[in-house]
Amino acid sequence: MVDAGLLGRLEKIVGEGHVMTGYNDRAGHAVDQWARLRIAQNLSSAPEAIPDVVVRPKDVNAVTKLLSLANESFIPVVPFGMGTGVCGGVMAAEGGLSLDLSRLDKIVKIDELSMVVTVEAGVKGSVLESALAARGYTLGHCPMWIGDGTVGGWASSRVSGWFSSAYGAFEDMVVGMDIALPDGGVISTENIPREFGYPDFRQVFLGAEGMLGVIVRLRLKISRIPKVRRFRAYRFMDLDMGLEAMRRIMQQGMNPFVMRLMDPFETLVSYFGSGGVAPFLEQVKFFETVRRLLKLDLEGVSDSLLWPTLKRLLEHPFLVRHLLDHAPMASMLFVGFEGDEQATKDDLDESKDLITRATGVPLGPEPAEHWFKRRNQPLSYDKPIFDSGGFVETLAVAGLWRDLSSIYHKARALGGVRILIPAFFSNASQEGAVCHFRLLGMAKSAQSALDLYDWAVPRVIKQAMAEGSTVSYGSGIGLAKRDFIEDDYRGGGRLFWALRQAFDPQLLMNPQKLYPTTVPVAASKQDEIVGGGNISPVLTMTWDHRLLEQSVVTPEVPEEIVELLQIARRSDLKVVCQTGERASKPKNSDVKTLTIRLDQMDRVIHMDPVSCTVTVQSGMSMIYLENFLREKGFTLGYAPRARLSLSVGEYLASVAPHEGSPRYGTVRDNCIGLSAFLADGHQFSVRPAPGRSAGPNLMHAFIGTRGRLGIITAACFRVFPWPAVSDAVAFGCSEPKLAVAAIREILLQGIKPAWVLVVLRAPGGSRSRSRVVIQMEGSRRYVSHGMSVIREKIEPLGMTPENIRAEERLTPPPKLYPSVERFLPMDQVMSLVQRFSQDESPQCPEVHVTHFSSQGATVRLLLRDRAHQVPEDLASVFEADGTDEPLAKAFSVIKAGMDPEDLLLEF
Ligand SMILES: Cc1cc2nc3c(=O)[nH]c(=O)nc-3n(C[C@H](O)[C@H](O)[C@H](O)COP(=O)(O)OP(=O)(O)OC[C@H]3O[C@@H](n4cnc5c(N)ncnc54)[C@H](O)[C@@H]3O)c2cc1C
CATH class of the missing domain: 3.30.465.10 (Uridine Diphospho-n-acetylenolpyruvylglucosamine Reductase; domain 3)
Incomplete structure (x- = not known):
């Protein structure tokens, strides 16, 4: 495939010495740290699927030239970082070129x-x-x-x-x-x-x-870098109570930078690596029982004893699991906070209160500090296990709090008499955490280790997913988990196929990973429609009749949308979705349309107060949702008041990338599950999860795309406990640039206001009427600390605070004015604020700066007055025409792949 001529052209691009064809170089680029590969290497020293050639470009320019050449010569390309992946991602499944990126190191x-x-x-x-x-x-x-x-x-x-x-x-x-x-x-x-x-x-x-x-x-x-880091360890006799403690800490709005709960086996193993758990062990009789049963000598225990001990344990997986299940046993929780002296001390005290109420027993800081110092060391038993013909595989899956216990217990029980499956939990968020299963298997030969691996890994993933987990959290999908990703993103294969058509139509990039390349292309015609064969003719006629009369229909259940799409296609109509008062007209009025109103699809599907999530149908109005949540003691927090008049579907389909709040995050981040119908009636759905962190997050294809790629029918949002205290403060200022700098500094100190708005040139105003409004929400301690930092930063700038009611945080314009907005990096925000604050001309628009993060903010120009204009020199920043961009072209290919008949119109 790669002949001498091509090698010469490659060398011309990357330079002498950076095209490698030797076997060792090629084989070295075909393997990563995937446990299955490591077992297979014990069977045969030759890796499967190696590239034909390795190239090492030195800059971006060289990468683009190499990709062009490979594309024109029809050669597969496999990017290579350092080969530390754990899913076989760098294996050259179809040979070709391994693109080693180590020289792009600036x-x-x-x-x-x-x-x-x-x-x-x-x-x-x-x-x-x-x-x-x-x-x-x-x-x-x-x-x-x-x-x-x-x-x-x-x-x-x-x-x-x-x-x-x-x-x-x-x-x-x-x-x-x-x-x-x-x-x-x-x-x-x-x-x-x-x-x-x-x-x-x-x-x-x-x-x-x-x-x-x-x-x-x-x-x-x-x-x-934070000033201090402090830790505490706790013991739980019931693992589920440890999970409960983690949940309470996260839902209290606290932010431990590290939190790790180990099940009894992981606790036992960590004991070997830690000299500081004597008090812990004294209290746990179970360890003594295990020690006697397995005749272990724990005198002068150290890392060197870990492997012999573990080996003994792995020889009796069933016995060990049985003991762990029935003996009184302990799980250990480590919690760490960082920041300044006082804040970390307060956080530790507050978390201690929550943990002890959940039956945690304090063990002091030592076990956690000891673990933290060694956190990046390799597992000391990893190599001995592989050398002895066994394996260690770590599978991390994310789940909501309500599911975590059953994810852990059911998947772990699958080990049976064959392997041990201990686990630990970390990466907690408000709605869930990540369960890291460690699969420990011993076998008599490399072949039986491989068989054991192939028996165990899919079973654990499937069982965890059946209990509600994601396919993975972190670490990638590669070849290892690609058989399961469609269960995480139902209907995702079709969308991924469209993305490949847009970016890699020859399917040359890293073939066979993530989703198999043989995913069926979305055919367009009626026979592809889900449920097409089962639709009742009576129902169809009813719809047909109504369509003839009004061409606006209001389905009552999502399934009816499938039927309406079919009818629209048959009747040569385009489809546009609508809800509420807004009557959006298709841009081209000559087009015959069928308007699907989603107003009746306005149910709360599921409120989960344990995991702080709500799943709703897309026709529900945001204001209704917020009121519903308020009654239950929750809030969305991140939805600006001005957008609460929209329905959930409209809101998601039109949301800006950075819309959100420093405290609650962006809207896009807080939508954690979604269902949509594609134009051909296929369903796409992503079940709610605390974080996906594996594969492309395909849910985002429907968010912000104005209904053109699919009709959103339901969404799951993260919701936040209604804050105990809400306080807002406003400052009039004459130097808004200084105010923006102060806001940046406040954010960098870890204070996250619920809302920040800087208004320049409010109506009838002059420069001095610029105003800053900051709203804090949360616990009494958090709000009062935040307010004191805000005052400390802002008052020295000569701005006098005036207390205002929290509800007045934003004064949205009474009616919608035309506006343009962009999220800009902080340096540009500051220079624009400086410029607008000095501009006295009548054409100069009102300026709102909001959606702050430490990286930048959204600058919105509000054309409130007829005279207002976007300054000419800023037109390229605020009024970019994206129609010729490569991304516009890519989007049209994606659209064509998902909706070849262009059935779904933008609303
Ligand atoms: C000891 C150890 C610890 C780990 N710890 C963690 C952890 O804490 N959390 C976690 O989530 N994972 C962890 N991992 C797994 C993690 O996946 C890898 O560390 C990392 O992602 C791979 O980086 P790499 O540069 O070596 O990529 P590679 O292994 O070289 O490549 C990984 C994949 O990305 C592709 N790729 C690489 N570079 C590019 C690029 N520039 N553009 C496009 N594609 C590219 C490759 O083709 C391949 O499919 C760990 C792995 C090991 C071995």
Whole structure:
């Protein structure tokens, strides 16, 4: 496939010495840390599926040239970071070219104003972290074990580390990416205006494992290194009570940067690595029972004893599990907070209160501190187990709080007499956490280890998913889990296929990963429609009759939408969805349309107060939803009041990428499950989960795309306990740029207001009428601490605070005025604010700055007056015409793949 001529052309692009055809180089690029591969290597030393050639480009330009050449020569391309993935993602399933990105290793820029670092994709995580630490910053991504990896590999496999409760998973740190496409182009996923109605492409490329293009450059959020970190350990005699304690901490609005609950087996194993758990052991008779039964000598216990002990235990999996299930046993919880001295002390006290109320017994800080120091060391028993013919596989799955206990107990019980499946829980969020199963198997030969692996892993994943978990959390999908991803994103294969048509139509990028390439193409005709053969003719006639008369129909149940789509197609009508008062007219009035009104689909499907989620039909109005939640003691928090008049479906379909609140996050982040009908009646659905962190998040194809890719029928939102205290403060200011700088500093100190708005040039006003409104919500302690920091930062600037009622936080314009808005990085926000605050001309619009984060804010120009205009020199910033962009072209291919007859109109 790769002949001498081609090798010459490759060398011309990457330079001498960077095209490698030797067997060892090629084989070395075909393997990663997937446990199954490691077992298979014990069977045969030759890896399967190796590339024909390895190339190491030195910059983005070289990557694009290589991709063009491969595309034109029809050669598969497999991106390679460091090969630390755990799912076989770098295996060259169809041979071809391994694109080693290790020379793309530049840290391009650390922007301390917008708190963003720009890096090339091949930069090693540890190198980046050291460079940031030298300037007092951190990424906040801490991989669970020693595994390093490149930032491009992290993004492509959507990794998540120990500190995700405070900093988010790696995907949350990605502000934007540049992607090199097989056609030789480069696209950026950032700052795409809302009015283009594109999906959040960042969510599509994250987790795509190189199948849609090569990530070449990333812009990542950075944070200040905290002053102190403090820990506590607790013992629980009942694991479920440990989960309850974690849940209470998260739903109290606290942000432990690390929280890890280990089941009794994991606790026992961690005991070996830790010198500081003597008080813990004294209280747990169970360990003594195990010790006597297995004749273990624990005198002078140390790491060196771990493996012999573990080996004994693994020889009797059934006995060990039985003992763990029936003996009085303990689970250990580690909690850590970071920040300043006083705040971490207060957090530890508050969390102690919650934990002891959930039956946790304090063990002091030592066990947790000890574990934290060793957190990045490799599992000391990993190598001995593999060397002895066994295996260790870690499967992390995310679940809602209500499901976690059964996910753990049922999947763990599957080990039976053959393997041990201990677990620990971490990566907690308000609605759930991640269960990390460790599958420990011993076998007499490499072949029986492989058989045992193939028996156990799919069973555990299937069982966990049957109890409500995701297929994976972090670590990627690759070859290891691709058989299960369609169960996580039902109907997702079709959408992923459309994405591949848009970005990699020759299907050359990393073939056979994530979803098999043989996913059926969405055929368009009636026989493809779900339920098409079963629709009652009577019902159809009823609809036909109504259609003839009014062409506006109001289905009562989602299934009727399938039928309406079929009728529309038969009658040559286009379809537009509507709810509420808004009557949206199709842009082209010559087009005959069928309007589907979703007003009657307005039920709350499920309110889950345990996991703090609500699932609703898309016809429900946002204001009704917020009132419903308020009665139950919850709020959406992140929905701006001005948008509460919309229905859930309209809201999601038109939401801007950064819309949200510093405290509650963006709307897009808080939508954690979704159902939609595609144009051909197929259903797409994503069950609610605390975080997906595996594969591209396809749900985002429907959010913000104005109904063009599908009709949203239901959504699940994260909801927040109604805040105990809500307080707002306003400041009049003459120097709004200083006010923006102060807001940035407040955010960097970890204070997250529920709402922040800066208004420049309010009606009839002059420069001095600029106003800042900040609203804090949460516990009494949190709000009063936040308010004191806000005053401390703002008052020295000469702005006098005036207390206002929380409800007055935003004064939305009485009617909708035309406006344009963009999310901009902090340096641009500041210079625009400076400029507008000095502009006295009548054409200058009113300016709102909102949706703040440490990286930037949304600047909205409100054309309230006839004279108001978007300044000419800013037209390119605020009024970009995206029709010629590569992303516009990609979107039209995606649309054509999903809806070949262009049935669904934008609303
Ligand atoms: C010891 C150890 C600890 C780990 N800890 C964690 C953890 O805490 N949390 C977690 O979630 N995972 C963890 N992992 C797994 C994690 O998946 C990898 O560390 C990491 O994602 C892979 O990075 P890499 O650069 O080595 O990528 P590779 O293994 O080289 O590649 C991974 C996949 O991404 C693709 N890819 C690589 N670079 C690019 C690019 N620039 N553009 C497009 N595609 C690309 C590859 O084709 C492949 O499909 C760990 C793994 C190990 C071995």
